[in-house]
Amino acid sequence: MLHPEIARLVKEHYQTKLAHRAFVPGKDRVHYAGRVFDAEELLRLVESSLDFWLTEGRFAEEFSEKIADFLGREDVMLTNSGSSANLLAFAALCSKRLGARRLQTGDEVIAVAAGFPATVTPILQYGLVPVFVDVDLETCNIDIEMLKKAISPQTKCIFLAHTLGNPFDLDAVHALCEEHNLWLIEDNCDAFGSRYKEALTGTFGHLATISFYPAHHITTGEGGAVVTNDEELARIVRSLRDWGRDCYCNSGENNTCGKRFSQQFGSLPRGYDHKYVYSELGYNLKMTDMQAAIGSAQMDKLAHFILRRKENFLAWQRVFRKYEDFFIFEKPTPGSDPAWFAYVVTLSEKAPFTRDEFVHELNENLIETRYLFAGNMIRQPFFEGMSYRLADHLHNTDYIMNNTFFLGTYPGLTEEMLAWCEKIIDGFMQKRRKG
Template sequence: MVSKDEKLNRIKNDIFEKIEEYYKVKGEKSFIPGKDRILYAGAVFDEKEVISMVDSILKGWFGLGAKAREFNDLFSNYLGVFKTVLVNSGSSANLLALSSLCSKKIKKPIKKGSEVITPAVTFPTTFNPILQTDLKPVLVDVDIATYNCNVEQLKEAVTSKTSAIMLPHTLGNPNDMDTVMDIVEDYDLYLIEDNCDSLGSEFDGKKTGSFGVLSTYSFYPAHHITMGEGGAIAISKKDMQLYRTIRSLRDWGRDCWCEGDELSPNGACKKRFDWEINGIKYDHRYIYSHIGYNLKPTEIMTAMCLEQFKRINKFTRKRRENFQYLYNNLKKYEEYLILPVHHKKANPSWFAFPITVKNDAGFSREDITSFLEKKGIMTRLIFAGDITKQPAYKDISFRISGPKKNAENIMTNAFFIGVYPGLDMPRLKYINGIFNDFFKEVK
């Protein structure tokens, strides 16, 4: 007699085989030049991610579970950090990073009202947590071809009120981490690396995201790996208080730090029901030591991310190759365009290919981006540009350290195109051809 479990396994395998067949028939999407749009980014996945997600659905455990544990360990090993905590977006990771460093539960909490230095050209939710945690933003200019913080201004911006630096590695390009770490150590500051756009990038052979006390990741489809929406926060050095604080703030503010997932639903400590508050016996999982959030992703999302992460080295290689292929062609237009530059110790895993149109180019950013867009090549701007110029921030008081000349230039003249692993040779050749056509018209 075939047991129920055997029957279920057989059906499950049939489903998985059908999914495989679906993706085999679907195959790679061929490219019709001039008809198909070339995205600036997108999820690259196949039956493996879908089977992993369906497997989680059939299992019926939707909260974080075994796959999340596996991902956290693999990801921490890859970065060379102490712990990783999954969240539901890169924005949530940034909010958790600053919120946890302000918590009274950690050894040296950031004082309310102290200053956090960050670049003027930024993504809104890299910047917003500074305001959301009642800290004061201090803006520094960026360098034109790296799009990263100007390190001289960064150093000059430090005062006795400075507590932290919120540092994105813009579009995958690592900051000058020798100088940044000198500043962090000299002035005893917290460094948070917004590594949302730079998973796989390295500085001096060390992964970005492993320098700061905390680093953050986005797994939105435009990023290096994806789980639909989602993200993570990594803690670089062993610090159980900080780890528990991050978990607590992510999970409604609860005090209990046991995983409490499918592997140990009643907690691993076996003391869950032995706690009390104000003389009342109370379940540890319902004791709240922070005013928290719920920023958790689901196990189904994690199932996708786990499979995506197995591809990270291939993705990183392809991003670098695509960047180089586009660079080799665009180099001949340096009379008109400022091409991206990286520090000599940096090995970026590019998120995208940034370009700034020179002031004396004889054409505007809109001329070139509308030409590219009309030919089906997606372009994007460098996020918010100079954040002080965005309508949401018109009433915010910033301390601005030095002139923001480059921030203004970038907001006016810069844009980016994609380098993501979904760009194959026919698409890359098409992009180069369209740039060549544009410059034939300009010359």
């Protein structure tokens, strides 16, 4: 527990330096996302820093338990980012430990090109071939009919994000995985708290990932997690995250297996210290205990954050419904209840203005916007020279690249901010209608 005097000063600091200030329209930025916190996160962070344990310790244990309880998953491996979580989830499926079930160079992985690079880069980094399937314009998720046609004898895995919080059709994807014996990785980075037919996303795949970057549902600054119910996969992910080591003692523990100096590995001398036996080609992608301390405090706010994101989505919807003809509205995937990462705006062909003109007006008035990440990934400079296959066309992906942007739904968005945005949007529409 913190010394009462330190706690008092931390709370005072929060109130005077960091607490919410009144919003001044036209002077303050309407962010699309950001950290939402109070004195509790600061108190936990200071407490962990004064412990000076630094690496994963009691706060990491607490944080991962809260995530495991929320999702109802057995294993939660904290990481230093959502990208690292994706890399580890994918790398785990390439592990030799999986024998014939492992992913291998040249195998195909179903993906979409309208998304964030970190959902695709591990496929390329491990020498596998992404097979890009187009997306549906109303959900921004994979087109299931095209997905069915994309599966070939080389297909071994489906690796997809729930785009901007909207779950992809998990019934259909799950059924295809069963039918064709495919691995499923759910990139749940933008959808922590979304539901599909009552169940939380992140509980359907063999592995799922979360990001705690400030734009996401909860934050630790940088941070992420891999979750699974598969003991073997959990062990592989932990090993890959922790330098590839074979030993699974927690930080500060020794000889939990009771065989530290009595086993045979590779052609090492018998009894070589298990702490220094490496069975995977690993990384170091761990989280610190200070980050976990913040995350643990954030988990207590998650239910409220999810509610606020849904409310803000509805608030944007009320604004945009006035201009129905100009937009293709995003719809929750049937059967889903998204904890929206964002409010997606796609211009219809009838709009008498371009996406870039509209976005320019909003940004001029300090209203932040973002495009749907990489747009069409295969058109990005990093993609030049990469091996991939197209299932068919990417017409909708290109349409999104040219006509889509998103606004924030994060809990820091207030009624005053939304009223300012509505005023700017209404003004823009009036000018354009007259024009």
